[in-house]
Amino acid sequence: MRILVTGATGTLGGALLPALVKAGHQVRALSRAKRESRGNVEWVWGDLISDAGVEDAVRGMDAVAHLATSGRKGRGAVDVPGTRMLIAAARAAGVPHLLFTSLVGADRVRTGYPGYKREAESLVAGSGLGWTVLRATPFHQWLDRRLSEVAALPVLPVDRSVPWQPVHTGEVAARAADLLAGGPAGAVEFGGPQVLGTDDLVETWLRAKDLRRPRLPVRFPGRQYAAQRAGLLLTDATPKGRITWHDYLLPPAPAPSDDFATEHTASPTSPANQPEQDPDLRVYGGDEGYERPTRS
Ligand SMILES: NC(=O)c1ccc[n+]([C@@H]2O[C@H](COP(=O)([O-])OP(=O)(O)OC[C@H]3O[C@@H](n4cnc5c(N)ncnc54)[C@H](OP(=O)(O)O)[C@@H]3O)[C@@H](O)[C@H]2O)c1
Numbered sequence: 001m002r003i004l005v006t007g008a009t010g011t012l013g014g015a016l017l018p019a020l021v022k023a024g025h026q027v028r029a030l031s032r033a034k035r036e037s038r039g040n041v042e043w044v045w046g047d048l049i050s051d052a053g054v055e056d057a058v059r060g061m062d063a064v065a066h067l068a069t070s071g072r073k074g075r076g077a078v079d080v081p082g083t084r085m086l087i088a089a090a091r092a093a094g095v096p097h098l099l100f101t102s103l104v105g106a107d108r109v110r111t112g113y114p115g116y117k118r119e120a121e122s123l124v125a126g127s128g129l130g131w132t133v134l135r136a137t138p139f140h141q142w143l144d145r146r147l148s149e150v151a152a153l154p155v156l157p158v159d160r161s162v163p164w165q166p167v168h169t170g171e172v173a174a175r176a177a178d179l180l181a182g183g184p185a186g187a188v189e190f191g192g193p194q195v196l197g198t199d200d201l202v203e204t205w206l207r208a209k210d211l212r213r214p215r216l217p218v219r220f221p222g223r224q225y226a227a228q229r230a231g232l233l234l235t236d237a238t239p240k241g242r243i244t245w246h247d248y249l250l251p252p253a254p255a256p257s258d259d260f261a262t263e264h265t266a267s268p269t270s271p272a273n274q275p276e277q278d279p280d281l282r283v284y285g286g287d288e289g290y291e292r293p294t295r296s
Contacts, residue, residue, distance in 0.1 A: 003180060004028045004057055004095075006048065006086065007067030011141050012101065015173035016065060017041060023177055030057050030068070048082030051089075058089045063097040063180050066124075076116030083120040087127045097184050099132040099176060100124045104165070104189050105233035106135060111223045114233075121187075130184030136172045137165040137191040137235065140248040147205045156206075156213045158198050159220040165234050166201070167192035168243040175239075189237035193244055201245060208249035 003020055007013045008029035020027045021040045028042045029035075030053070035043035046053030048068050058064060066086055070078035083100065090098055106117040124131045143166050150156060167190065175190045196204075199215075206213060227233060 001062040001180070002026045002028065002060060004030060004061045004064045005067060006030045006046075006057075006064070007069060007101075008043075009033070010067060010069070011139055012169050012172060012176075013067050015169045016067065016176055019170075019173045019177040020065075020180070023181065025180075028057060028061065030054075048078045048086060051085045054085055054089045055092070058086070058093045058095055061090075061093070061095050063099065064090055064095055065176060065180060066098060066100045069101075072113045076113075076119065079116045079120045080123070083123050087123060087129065090129055091127065095129065097130040097132070097180070098124060098127065099134060099180055101172075101176070102133050102135045103233070104135045104137045104191055104235045105227060107187070108232045109224060109227045114224065114227075125187075132179050132185045133187045134172070134176055134179060135187065135189045135235070137167045137233065139169045139172065140166050140192075140243075140245060141169055143201070143245075144205070144249070147202065151209075151211060151213060154213070155216045156202060157218040157220075158202055158215045159218055159225070159229075160197060160199050161229050162198050162220060162225060163195050163228070163231060163234060164198065164201050165191045165195050166245045166248075167241040168248055171241040171243060189235040190240065191235040191237060192241045195234055196245060204246050204249055 003025050005013055005016060005020070005027060008017055008027075009031050013029070017027055017029060026040055026042075028044055030044055030046045030048075032045070032047050034045050037043050044053060044057045046057045048054065049070075064086065066083065068078050068082065070076065070082070087098065100120065102117045102121050103114050106114045106121055109115065110118065121133050124133055143164070172190060175188075179185055179188060202215065
């Protein structure tokens with residue numbers, strides 16, 4: 001299949017591109033930065049706010065994976081008007097399937113970032129295109145970055161009443177790749193394997209980073225945290241991810257083999273002789289033929 005990926009340089013895009021290439025698809029990747037095309041990835045320049053390059057980007061595609069976002073501080077600029085423009089271009093080009101990535105709870109929370117995702121979801125569902133909305137829980141990498149920011153403070157504010165269900169982007173990407181191959185599926189939720197209290201989340205993170213911080217019990221304000229506290233951002237949907245927060249931060253050591261001879265005489269490419277890899281690569285077994293671009 002020929003698949004356009006918006007948001008290809010983002011956290012999820014960086015995991016989806018190798019998954020699609022590995023599955024044998026031809027990938028067109030959209031970015032606001034100019035990049036060199038390599039192998040099965042063609043990079044095209046485009047901007048979902050000004051609409052520049054979008055019409056050309058969707059032409060000839062069998063599916064569009066729309067991951068691009070202006071983020072929590074972006075006031076929905078890419079998520080809502082950008083999605084509207086992308087839908088218009090995809091309709092004009094006769095693209096059969098649009099997959100949009102959203103948040104678990106976007107259908108239940110009306111404010112803030114989830115509110116923009118909700119608005120975009122209804123544009124996608126009413127687009128007349130074949131559609132899939134893949135709602136995911138917060139990514140390990142995103143929580144890791146947020147905790148790193150908060151850890152700059154001398155004390156860590158912790159709201160014990162807020163639950164989290166972190167998920168690995170490699171597994172979200174694998175789910176997205178399956179859904180793209182399977183065709184329009186409507187709304188689908190995908191969450192991490194465990195629900196953790198903020199205390200557990202923070203405790204594991206501090207241990208993994210070998211940091212010590214006093215914790216300050218607080219109650220996070222606002223309607224979004226109230227929704228999270230009420231469990232509205234969690235999902236029971238199956239399948240769910242298998243890589244836990246603990247595994248992401250402290251990957252388990254490879255199991256020792258009790259067959260020394262087999263381990264040491266097997267060919268250098270045998271799985272027994274491969275080093276433990278990055279969790280993204282563990283999910284896919286490698287991203288041969290694809291080199292993730294760096295942000296410019
Ligand atoms: N992060 C999470 O924990 C989480 C959880 C659940 C669902 N999601 C959803 O998953 C998707 C991907 O999230 P992410 O965390 O991977 O995103 P991210 O790392 O913040 O990346 C954002 C991407 O959007 C692109 N972008 C921003 N403005 C653009 C514009 N004007 N025109 C075109 N592209 C633009 C950026 O590309 P360039 O800078 O190269 O142009 C970048 O690749 C989003 O839909 C998000 O809502 C995220």
